[in-house]
Every structure is written in C-alpha cells, then in structure tokens.
Amino acid sequence: MKKTVLVTGGCGYIGSHTVVDLINHGSNVIIVDNLANSSIEVLNRIKIITGVMPLFYKLDILDREGLEDVFANNKIDAVIHFAAFKAVGESVEKPLDYYYNNISGSIILFQIMQKYNVKNIVFSSSSTVYGNPKTVPVDESFPTSATNPYGWSKLITEQILRDLHVADNSFTVAILRYFNPVGAHKSGILGEDPKGIPNNLMPYISQVAIGTREYVNVFGNDYDTYDGTGVRDYIHVLDLSNGHILALDYLYKNQGQVLITNLGTGRGYSVIDVIKSYSRACGRELLYKICPRRAGDVAVSYANCDHAYKTIGFKAQYNLDDMCNDSWKWQSNNPNGYEK
Numbered sequence: 658m659k660k661t662v663l664v665t666g667g668c669g670y671i672g673s674h675t676v677v678d679l680i681n682h683g684s685n686v687i688i689v690d691n692l693a694n695s696s697i698e699v700l701n702r703i704k705i706i707t708g709v710m711p712l713f714y715k716l717d718i719l720d721r722e723g724l725e726d727v728f729a730n731n732k733i734d735a736v737i738h739f740a741a742f743k744a745v746g747e748s749v750e751k752p753l754d755y756y757y758n759n760i761s762g763s764i765i766l767f768q769i770m771q772k773y774n775v776k777n778i779v780f781s782s783s784s785t786v787y788g789n790p791k792t793v794p795v796d797e798s799f800p801t802s803a804t805n806p807y808g809w810s811k812l813i814t815e816q817i818l819r820d821l822h823v824a825d826n827s828f829t830v831a832i833l834r835y836f837n838p839v840g841a842h843k844s845g846i847l848g849e850d851p852k853g854i855p856n857n858l859m860p861y862i863s864q865v866a867i868g869t870r871e872y873v874n875v876f877g878n879d880y881d882t883y884d885g886t887g888v889r890d891y892i893h894v895l896d897l898s899n900g901h902i903l904a905l906d907y908l909y910k911n912q913g914q915v916l917i918t919n920l921g922t923g924r925g926y927s928v929i930d931v932i933k934s935y936s937r938a939c940g941r942e943l944l945y946k947i948c949p950r951r952a953g954d955v956a957v958s959y960a961n962c963d964h965a966y967k968t969i970g971f972k973a974q975y976n977l978d979d980m981c982n983d984s985w986k987w988q989s990n991n992p993n994g995y996e997k
C-alpha cells in the first residue's frame with residue numbers, strides 16, 4: 658500500500674530533493690516547513706519535476722497545536738525530520754535559538770509521533786558529531802563529540818532518539834550522518850539557495866562562478882594533506898536523497914530497530930580539487946586566495962561507507978565532476994536562486 662511520509666523541512670535543500678525521490682518512488686508526501694530558510698517556489702519546482710504538488714503546511718514544528726492537527730488529519734506512516742537551523746557560526750552566537758529550534762522542535766515532533774502512534778523516524782544528523790576524528794575513514798564506532806551548539810543539537814537529538822527507543826522499542830529509528838552534501842537536481846531547477854554569504858565551500862564557489870563574488874577564500878593551505886588544503890567527503894544530494902529512500906525501506910522491513918549510519922562516498926577531495934573541478938564545469942579558471950585557517954576546521958574527514966552498504970545497500974553513484982556540473986547547471990539557470 659502507498660505509504661504517507663511527513664517531511665519536516667521539505668522545502669529546504671536536502672528535503673526538497675528527497676521529496677522528489679519519495680514521490681518518484683510512489684509515496685504520498687506531506688511537507689511541514691516554516692520557510693525560515695527556504696522558498697515557497699520550491700513546491701512549484703517539485704511539481705514541475707514530478708507532476709505532483711505535495712500537500713504543504715506552512716508551519717513551525719515548535720507550534721505544537723498546528724503540528725498535532727497535521728497528525729490528526731492525515732494517516733502518516735513515517736517521518737523524515739530535516740527541519741533544523743544548520744549554520745555553525747550562527748549557532749555559537751545564538752545557542753538558545755539553535756537548541757530551541759533543533760532540540761525542542763525535535764522533542765515536540767517525537768511526542769506527537771508517539772501520541773499518534775507514528776513510530777518510523779529518519780533523522781538528519783551530521784558528520785560533525787565525530788568532532789576532530791583521529792583517523793580516516795571515519796566509521797560509526799568512532800567516538801562522538803561536539804565543539805559548537807549546532808553539533809551538540811545533533812548529538813543530543815541522536816541521544817534522545819536512542820533513549821526513546823529504549824523506552825518504547827516499537828520506535829524504528831534511522832540516524833543518518835551526512836558528510837558534505839553538494840550538487841543539485843539534474844533538471845537544473847532544484848538546488849541549494851543559501852541566504853546571505855554562503856558558509857560552505859560549494860555554494861560559495863558557485864557564486865564566484867556566476868560572478869556574484871570575485872574569488873574563493875581558501876581557508877588554509879598548511880594542513881597535513883596532499884596539497885595543504887582541507888579534505889572532505891562531498892556527496893551528491895541525489896545520492897543523499899537515495900540514501901533516505903533506502904533507509905526508509907529498511908525501517909519498514911526492520912521494525913523496532915535503530916540504524917545509525919554514515920552517508921558519504923568514502924572519498925576525500927581537497928578544496929583545490931573542488932575549485933578545479935568547478936572551473937572545468939563552468940568553463941573558466943576560478944580565482945582563489947589563500948587565507949588563514951577557519952577556526953574549528955579539521956584537516957581531513959571522509960566516511961567509511963561499509964555499514965551503509967551492508968545495512969541499506971547504499972553506495973554513492975556520482976563523482977566530484979558530476980557534483981560540480983550539476984551545481985553549475987542549477988546556479989547558471991537560477992543566478993538568484995529561487996527569486997525571480
């Protein structure tokens with residue numbers, strides 16, 4: 658029977674791509690998003706790609722009554738919980754906003770799920786929970802830690818889900834630790850549209866490529882890596898959304914389990930590798946300047962993806978050139994993001 662999946666934060670970057678995949682895989686989708694970091698235009702783009710306009714509630718997950726109404730009025734089988742604030746620097750400046758939105762919002766959601774007997778949950782966690790890993794590749798048994806309120810909000814929500822499962826083992830939980838999501842939908846009409854100056858590398862490079870910014874600031878070239886710049890595991894957002902489809906399928910078939918898994922490619926690329934690949938994608942040499950290291954950055958992080966393969970059959974399909982080509986297609990078609 659067709660399953661109904663509630664997607665919190667479904668108008669956001671990763672959520673919107675996952676909604677497309679869910680619809681294409683035959684699920685009914687309900688989106689709850691307060692548009693704090695996204696645009697209503699995303700819904701039209703989803704409709705263009707899939708032919709389906711998902712049911713949408715413009716709602717803050719902190720609005721308990723509003724969220725309860727969604728559960729009371731719909732028969733929901735599973736929840737994918739993306740809704741959160743995600744800017745590390747901002748989380749240091751506004752810890753209470755981050756803890757309230759990311760942790761209190763999650764608690765309210767889980768309480769309502771329990772009340773309405775909706776016990777399948779996929780949660781967006783992050784490789785940030787590994788802190789500064791001692792070695793690479795990073796696997797799920799590595800110790801976890803956090804260095805900022807955003808990271809803590811992810812770790813604490815992971816712990817809440819684990820405790821919830823201990824108390825009520827009919828909860829089936831997938832905690833997905835994403836490495837560095839980049840890229841955009843192949844159509845070029847769905848992608849990442851950050852507000853203000855991008856914090857992350859790929860959207861920043863995209864803005865250099867489109868001419869909004871002059872050059873890329875490379876945060877340090879004196880790391881112990883092959884070219885001195887930071888190395889990360891960039892994963893195409895389409896691979897990531899597929900990881901959610903596989904995780905959901907696993908939950909349906911393995912009721913009462915807790916799955917904690919990395920989603921990455923298992924390969925690391927340096928900042929210079931990404932700039933070079935993007936330069937090939939957009940057809941011109943992008944300028945960059947070497948700057949001091951960014952506080953809190955680690956030299957190298959990439960995933961061991963064996964667990965994701967063994968449990969949910971996940972294996973990333975796209976390489977760095979695909980990620981840059983698709984980012985550029987989105988950016989060049991939509992120089993101002995979702996704004997007209």
Ligand code: NAD
Binds near residue numbers: 718
């Ligand atoms: P995003 O900001 O594009 O999407 C999040 C969405 O949630 C936005 O549409 C926003 O409006 C919505 N939202 C936020 N707070 C809400 C609330 N209280 N009520 C309702 N809606 C709310 O971010 P994203 O990149 O798509 O990330 C999705 C999830 O994945 C987040 O939980 C993030 O922490 C996690 N994550 C992201 C990355 C990354 O690099 N993008 C990496 C690891 C983990």
Ligand code: UD1
Binds near residue numbers: 835856886953
């Ligand atoms: C960031 C978040 C992390 C989150 C991860 C998920 C920070 C400090 N950390 O990690 O919590 O889990 O995204 O995607 O925001 N770089 C530049 N110039 C730039 C931007 C970045 O050289 O303008 C470098 C960084 O030093 C790093 C690499 O590019 O080596 C990737 O940076 P970024 O895209 O911000 O991701 P992370 O730092 O891995």
